[in-house]
Amino acid sequence: MALGCFAVLGLLAFTYQVGAQNVTGLAPKTFLSLPLGSIKPTGWLYDQLMVQTNGLAGHEHDFYDYVADSDWIGGDSYYSDLEEAGSYWFNGLVPTGVLVDDPTIQSQTQAFLDYVLDHQDETGWLGPEVNTTKPRYLWGRYPFFFGAIQMVEANPSLTNRVVSAMYKFVNLANSMLKNGEGLEEWTETRWEDFVITLQWLYDFHPQGQEDMLIETMELLKWTGDPWEDVFEEQYFPKGPVEHLQNPFSVLTWHGVNMAEGLKALPATYRFTHNQSDLDRASEGWDLLFEYHGRPSGIYAADEYLAGLAAVRGTELCLVVETMFSGSYLYQIIGDPKFADRVERIAYNSLPAELTGSMWSRQYLQQQNQIAAKNMTPDPFPEDGPYSNVFGLEPNYPCCTVNHPQGWPKFVTNSFVATADGNSLVQVYLGPFTTNTTLANGNKVTASVDTLYPFSDTVSTTIQADKAFTHYVRIPSWVSNGTIAVNGGAAEPVSPSNGLQAVPIKAGTTKFDLDLPAEITIESRPNNSIAVHRGVLHYAYDISRTQKQLAQNAQESLAVDLEFDAAAPWQYAIDPATLQFNAGTTAGGTLPSPVFDSGLPPFTITAAACPIEWAVAGDTFAASPPEFPDCTGPTVNITLWPYGATKLRIGEFPTFNLSSQST
Numbered sequence: 001m002a003l004g005c006f007a008v009l010g011l012l013a014f015t016y017q018v019g020a021q022n023v024t025g026l027a028p029k030t031f032l033s034l035p036l037g038s039i040k041p042t043g044w045l046y047d048q049l050m051v052q053t054n055g056l057a058g059h060e061h062d063f064y065d066y067v068a069d070s071d072w073i074g075g076d077s078y079y080s081d082l083e084e085a086g087s088y089w090f091n092g093l094v095p096t097g098v099l100v101d102d103p104t105i106q107s108q109t110q111a112f113l114d115y116v117l118d119h120q121d122e123t124g125w126l127g128p129e130v131n132t133t134k135p136r137y138l139w140g141r142y143p144f145f146f147g148a149i150q151m152v153e154a155n156p157s158l159t160n161r162v163v164s165a166m167y168k169f170v171n172l173a174n175s176m177l178k179n180g181e182g183l184e185e186w187t188e189t190r191w192e193d194f195v196i197t198l199q200w201l202y203d204f205h206p207q208g209q210e211d212m213l214i215e216t217m218e219l220l221k222w223t224g225d226p227w228e229d230v231f232e233e234q235y236f237p238k239g240p241v242e243h244l245q246n247p248f249s250v251l252t253w254h255g256v257n258m259a260e261g262l263k264a265l266p267a268t269y270r271f272t273h274n275q276s277d278l279d280r281a282s283e284g285w286d287l288l289f290e291y292h293g294r295p296s297g298i299y300a301a302d303e304y305l306a307g308l309a310a311v312r313g314t315e316l317c318l319v320v321e322t323m324f325s326g327s328y329l330y331q332i333i334g335d336p337k338f339a340d341r342v343e344r345i346a347y348n349s350l351p352a353e354l355t356g357s358m359w360s361r362q363y364l365q366q367q368n369q370i371a372a373k374n375m376t377p378d379p380f381p382e383d384g385p386y387s388n389v390f391g392l393e394p395n396y397p398c399c400t401v402n403h404p405q406g407w408p409k410f411v412t413n414s415f416v417a418t419a420d421g422n423s424l425v426q427v428y429l430g431p432f433t434t435n436t437t438l439a440n441g442n443k444v445t446a447s448v449d450t451l452y453p454f455s456d457t458v459s460t461t462i463q464a465d466k467a468f469t470h471y472v473r474i475p476s477w478v479s480n481g482t483i484a485v486n487g488g489a490a491e492p493v494s495p496s497n498g499l500q501a502v503p504i505k506a507g508t509t510k511f512d513l514d515l516p517a518e519i520t521i522e523s524r525p526n527n528s529i530a531v532h533r534g535v536l537h538y539a540y541d542i543s544r545t546q547k548q549l550a551q552n553a554q555e556s557l558a559v560d561l562e563f564d565a566a567a568p569w570q571y572a573i574d575p576a577t578l579q580f581n582a583g584t585t586a587g588g589t590l591p592s593p594v595f596d597s598g599l600p601p602f603t604i605t606a607a608a609c610p611i612e613w614a615v616a617g618d619t620f621a622a623s624p625p626e627f628p629d630c631t632g633p634t635v636n637i638t639l640w641p642y643g644a645t646k647l648r649i650g651e652f653p654t655f656n657l658s659s660q661s662t
Contacts, residue, residue, distance in 0.1 A: 025210065026202055026270045030334035031416035031425060034436050035153035037098050041411045043431030044451060044590040049100050049407055051593045055358030056392070056558060057096065057404035060089060061108045063554035066397055071128035072144075073115045082186055083128055083140035085401050086112070091143035092320075092404030094150045099408050113151055113158075116144065117165050124172035126165065138173060138182040142193035143402075149200055150412075163205045170198065170216060177219040185249060189257045191224035192264035196328070199270055217271050225249050227264035228277065231284025238291045240307040242381045255301020255314070256398075258288065259321035266332035278333055285329065285338070294367055295522050295530035295537045295650055296352060296642050297344030298322060302364050303382035308525050310651040311379045311620050313364030313387060316353045316399040319345060320406035327413035330427065336498025339427050340476050346410045346428070347453045348537045351643035354403070355390050356596030359557050361403055363387045363395035367530075367650040368621045370542060372563040374549075375619040390646065391560030392552055415446070418471075425499065426472040429458055429515075429535075442466040451590060453535045453641075454601050456582075458513040462504050470509075471499040477534050478515045485511045519578050519604065528624040528651040529573075531604060531639055533580055538604045538639035541597050542647035543567040563647050569621075570613035571637060572628050572653040577607035595643045604639040607657045624653045630660060 041049050052058065060067040069075035072086030079085055090112050097105030121130045126144070129136045148162050173194070176182040195217045202213045229235060230252045237244055241253045251257050265281035268274075292299040292307060294314065299322075300306035302313030326342035329335075353365045362372065364380060364387040371388075378385040387395040414428040421439035424446060433447045443465045450458040462470060474481055474495040482490035483500060486509060493500050493513070502511050517534035524530050531538045543566040552558035583601035591599045609630035614622040634657060642650055 026199060026214075027273050028419050029270075029331050030419060031331045031427075032419060032421065033331060033413065033416055034434065036095055036150045036412055037154045038436045039412055039415050039432055039434040040099055041431065042433050042447070043449070044454075044592075044594060045407075045411065045431045046100070047590075047592045048594070049096065049411070051356075052358050052404060052407055053096060053100050053102055053105065056361065056400070057092065057358065058102070058105060059555060059557075060401065061093075061105075063552065063558070064392075064400065066401060073112055078128065079397050081135055082137060082184075083134075084143060085397065086128070087140050087142070087144035087147070088398065088401040089404070090147040091150075092402065092406075092408065094147040094154075095408035095412055096404055098150075098154045099411055109147070109151065113148060113162075117161060120165055120168065124168035124170075126169050136176075136182055137184050137187055138176070138194065139184075139187040139190050141169065142190065142197065145197040146193070149197065159205070163201065163207075166197070166201060167207065167209065170201070170213070174212060174216045174219065177216065177223055180223075183223060185251050186257075188223065189225045189249060189251045189254070190260050191220040192227075192267045193260060195220055195267045195271075196263065199267065214271050217267075221264075221268055224264075225252050225261070227252070227261050227284070228268075228280050230261065231265070231280050231287065233283065233287060236284070236287045236291070237305055240309075240312070240381075241305045250304075253304045255299075255304065255306075255318040256321055258301065258305065259318045259325055262288075262322065262325035263328050266329055269332065281329065282333065282335060289341070294349070295524070295532065296348040296365075296367065297341055297537070298349040302380035302387070309379075309623060310368040310524070310528070311366050311616070311623075313366055313380050313383065314349065314353075315364055316361055317402045319349050319353060320403055320409075323350070323406055324409050324413075327409070327427075331413075331416060334497065336473060336476065339473055339498070342410070342413075343428050343453075343475065343535050344537070346406070347535050348642045350406050351595035352645065352648075354595075355561070355646065356593040356599070356644075357557075358593070360390040360392065360559060360561055361394075361399060362390055363399055366620070367539075367648075368624070369646075369648050370565050370569055370615070370621045371619050372561070372646065373619060374562070375617065377617040379616065379620050389549065389560055389562060391550065392558045394560065423469050423471055424462075426460065426470070429453070429473070429475070438468060440466065442468060444468070446470070451585065451588075451601075452515075454585070454590060454594070456514055456516045456534070458515065459510065460513075461508065461510045463508050464504050464506055467503070467505050470502040470504045472502060472511075472513065473498050474500050474513075475515070475535060477517045477520070477532070479518045481513065481515045483511055483513050485509065490514065519580055521575050524624075524651045526624045526653075527626040528653055529575060530651050531575075531578060531606075533602070533604060536602065537642040537650065539642045539645050539648040539650035540569065540571065540637055540652075541640045541645040542569045542649065544597075544647045565647055568610060569647075569649055570611055571608040571649070572611045572630070572655040573606040573608045573637070574655055574657040575606075577605075577657055579605050581605060595641075597640070597644060597646065600641045600644050602641060605636055606639060607634055608637040609634045609655055609660070611653060611655075613653070621649075624651055626653070628653045628655065630655055634660060
């Protein structure tokens, strides 16, 4: 069937009818990414990258078998025939090493690249299957290519060697796809990652092979799962899927596949030029978060899509892949809703699933998480009872090797250029610096000084050889924001499509943003609510006890931790009493790490009363009671940024304080 589809496609001969014109080649992106190393984290965000480097991510090569003894570099350790462990690690550690200028990590990733390229066989195959009888599936190569591309961006002297090896592999893959080889169900759903690799070759190193590259893109799409149908409303699941029949591959409803599949249609658009691909991509994004979304910015999939219930889980791999896909969607389509959500995920969901030191991680996080322990029974129909323990590799090891891409790729996508190369665009708000050359040789440096999201003020200083128009994203949650340029009077921001234009003259320009936000209430199932202010979601941080469940024999800091509630958590809150409190920071800096209990400066207080709230099984909260009665006197409780909580209530029942008897 797949080859038949391609035979039909062959009639198109790489040319697509758009309106009255034939269009060939690749459609341009709305925004262009900048090479790895052009953007660096500063301030508290640099510290966050250093916490990751000093934590589990930065030490996996020292002790973790799937990395230290990876079969990608001649060892014998792997956890799946998909062969993704080594390439996942490589994809995340390449940008980590560059962003924090860590010579140890850079030498590790260089050695990884060298070994893989040195052992490419005569057919063009790359990876641990060389000179073995292991099955050769395409998927595991895709994260490796993402890492190799980033290395070329950071070190252009690697270009010829990497590009030559990639073309050898692409020509092989083209032949394999025509013969139905290299495919299994994971490759068939994750084909978009290879398409993006091919488009990088087309954009920067075409070498006269444009037709072959586009043909391979077509082969991948038409031998892969049909994301344009998966994201069609009539087929899209409106709740948990464990009892539903998927009309397509069951793996298209898998949470991580969905996160990666979000890139499929924008990638397809580049070679079809069909606006319908972009429209469906945007519609699918909205459906996903409408029916499975979380106040923390992400969506629920405890293996498969899980609906809206507050105790269903979200996988850490899903978090980092959705961040990467959202950045890609923004660069192709330009709709600020993608950037808004990526920023929410980065400052809420991502840190919530890691301990503050980043030495232990969860497989699944929950909105209402009253314990992190071996749960029997557990609320996850497809995942094990150990899934929400904080540890080295609870449930599955994939998130251990894949999670390091989250923070560094958030940084590397925080600035982009406009399609014409004339302007710089400040996409994500946080402390960054970028150094790049725009069109016509215009050398530009931009430095962003801010504690955002733990501050409402963002100051950007730009040095430019020539005048240009700079753009900065104004998030949708900003209320009465202002901008002041070069010390002038503050004026209301007036963004167009989410972007504020700032005229920059040759020399030095500084502009200051004030981006306040109101407390907002989000309606959730069971008549419960979630609390937001700006990009941050707020939750009740449940005091916890800690018990060590396991310790790695080679690395004493790699531990599995059980957290149990040490205080009551069964509260309803009165939304009318919510008050925001902007605490002060010592010396104008944030604590390190900032995402742990009691550390962020921003809090919200609320009047609350104790209620009856059942525990399901013996370890997780039942759904919030819809119309609870207070069982004791009213108290004030403090809500903290969700990312700093490890046990939490993020979706609350409500009561009306004024109706309570005095």
